[in-house]
Amino acid sequence: KGFGHNLKIILDITITIQILCVYSSAQDAEGRCICTVVAPEQNLCSRDAKEGQLRQLLEKVQNMSQSIEVLNLRTQRDFQYIMRMEGQFKGLRSKQAGVNNPERELKGKMETLQPLIPVLEQYKTDAQLVVQFKQEIRNLSMALTAIQEEIGAYDSEELQQTVLSLESRLRNCMSKLTCGKLMKITGPVTVKTSGTRFGAWMTDPQASPTNNRVWYMDSYTNNKIVKEYKSIADFVSGAESRTYNLPFKWAGTNHVVYNGSLYYNKVQSNIVVCYRFETGRVVTQRALENAGFHNVYPYTWGGFSDIDLMADELGLWAVYATNQNAGNIVISQLNPETLQILGTWNTEYSKRNAGESFMICGTLYITNSHLTGAKVYYAYSTKTSSYEYTDIPFHNQYFHMSMLDYNARDRALYGWNNGHQVLFNITLFHIIKTEDDS
Numbered sequence: 001k002g003f004g005h006n007l008k009i010i011l012d013i014t015i016t017i018q019i020l021c022v023y024s025s026a027q028d029a030e031g032r033c034i035c036t037v038v039a040p041e042q043n044l045c046s047r048d049a050k051e052g053q054l055r056q057l058l059e060k061v062q063n064m065s066q067s068i069e070v071l072n073l074r075t076q077r078d079f080q081y082i083m084r085m086e087g088q089f090k091g092l093r094s095k096q097a098g099v100n101n102p103e104r105e106l107k108g109k110m111e112t113l114q115p116l117i118p119v120l121e122q123y124k125t126d127a128q129l130v131v132q133f134k135q136e137i138r139n140l141s142m143a144l145t146a147i148q149e150e151i152g153a154y155d156s157e158e159l160q161q162t163v164l165s166l167e168s169r170l171r172n173c174m175s176k177l178t179c180g181k182l183m184k185i186t187g188p189v190t191v192k193t194s195g196t197r198f199g200a201w202m203t204d205p206q207a208s209p210t211n212n213r214v215w216y217m218d219s220y221t222n223n224k225i226v227k228e229y230k231s232i233a234d235f236v237s238g239a240e241s242r243t244y245n246l247p248f249k250w251a252g253t254n255h256v257v258y259n260g261s262l263y264y265n266k267v268q269s270n271i272v273v274c275y276r277f278e279t280g281r282v283v284t285q286r287a288l289e290n291a292g293f294h295n296v297y298p299y300t301w302g303g304f305s306d307i308d309l310m311a312d313e314l315g316l317w318a319v320y321a322t323n324q325n326a327g328n329i330v331i332s333q334l335n336p337e338t339l340q341i342l343g344t345w346n347t348e349y350s351k352r353n354a355g356e357s358f359m360i361c362g363t364l365y366i367t368n369s370h371l372t373g374a375k376v377y378y379a380y381s382t383k384t385s386s387y388e389y390t391d392i393p394f395h396n397q398y399f400h401m402s403m404l405d406y407n408a409r410d411r412a413l414y415g416w417n418n419g420h421q422v423l424f425n426i427t428l429f430h431i432i433k434t435e436d437d438s
């Protein structure tokens with residue numbers, strides 16, 4: 001979870017070099033203003049080769065600082081959540097000891113909370129590790145500042161090795177965070193207000209950490225123009241880098257960019273189109289057999305939202321409904337290159353009663369409305385082919401949600417909320433892998 005790759009978090013690490021700040025009206029979950037920092041400027045440190053190396057190191061340190069801050073937020077929030085759950089567990093255990101015939105509900109809560117206890121100590125260890133990383137980054141930033149004032153006072157090769165070592169350790173720490181179960185949604189952060197009431201915006205979860213391009217698709221029908229921005233900052237300021245004129249108009253707002261390609265529903269059909277941005281051409285297109293389209297089985301808000309394309313940690317998915325499944329939601333995993341169906345799961349949740357849905361780690365989460373008071377009400381696991389009812393509220397700030405999609409790279413939900421482009425933070429319950437795990 002977190003907005004690490006897009007909304008740049010201002011850290012408590014001071015680097016005394018010239019910077020460029022792009023401010024917006026966005027706020028984080030604690031109400032603090034957010035700005036994007038780009039450092040150093042392109043014409044800075046261009047006098048010789050050593051200064052060029054220093055510029056690259058400064059950029060790496062800044063990127064690592066942002067990633068560490070995201071990891072810190074994730075670890076601290078999950079740690080606080082688990083500490084509260086541990087308190088509940090101990091309270092329930094005391095109640096159970098004093099009752100000869102515990103009620104079924106009490107047993108259920110005990111079983112739900114039991115898995116949290118073994119991972120608590122690992123969370124404490126990770127929290128300490130993040131604090132150590134932050135201190136090392138702070139020390140390295142101070143060294144870089146001194147070099148900025150007097151080039152050559154520090155062995156650049158030794159500095160390079162220090163940066164590489166920190167990068168490696170950070171990647172190892174991040175890799176411990178595996179797929180998890182959705183526990184909480186916070187926010188939203190309002191990124192921008194633009195377009196009509198309905199639309200979609202997204203980044204590519206398969207892109208590299210340095211590729212933060214944003215794609216913007218306004219309206220749910222009668223349009224085939226996709227706008228591209230090089231970064232969140234450019235998106236906020238309205239500085240387009242490129243536009244794409246698609247060969248076919250789209251239906252709905254449930255598109256996804258995955259590994260450099262746009263996947264969308266061709267208007268007035270059940271055909272899924274794969275459009276490659278690099279070549280500006282359609283790679284492939286394929287019909288979803290029996291899938292309803294053109295407001296036969298839309299979400300509650302309508303808008304030709306019959307076919308929802310999405311991606312998560314496990315790949316590309318299509319969510320739709322068929323007559324054969326009595327209008328209930330069908331989940332299909334797709335081959336990103338051929339669009340062939342790799343597997344299909346039939347749920348018992350009516351597509352017309354769903355507000356929106358999104359996939360996280362192979363589980364489909366469904367909201368019960370697109371209006372105020374909506375919550376994540378139902379979850380279907382493709383791993384176990386089973387479902388459960390949930391009660392996870394989220395703040396529908398602008399009263400009408402027409403797009404809600406999970407980005408696995410950012411661990412965030414992208415939303416289009418009544419003409420506002422927003423981001424939601426999420427909390428996942430996950431097991432942290434250790435070196436002893438097989």
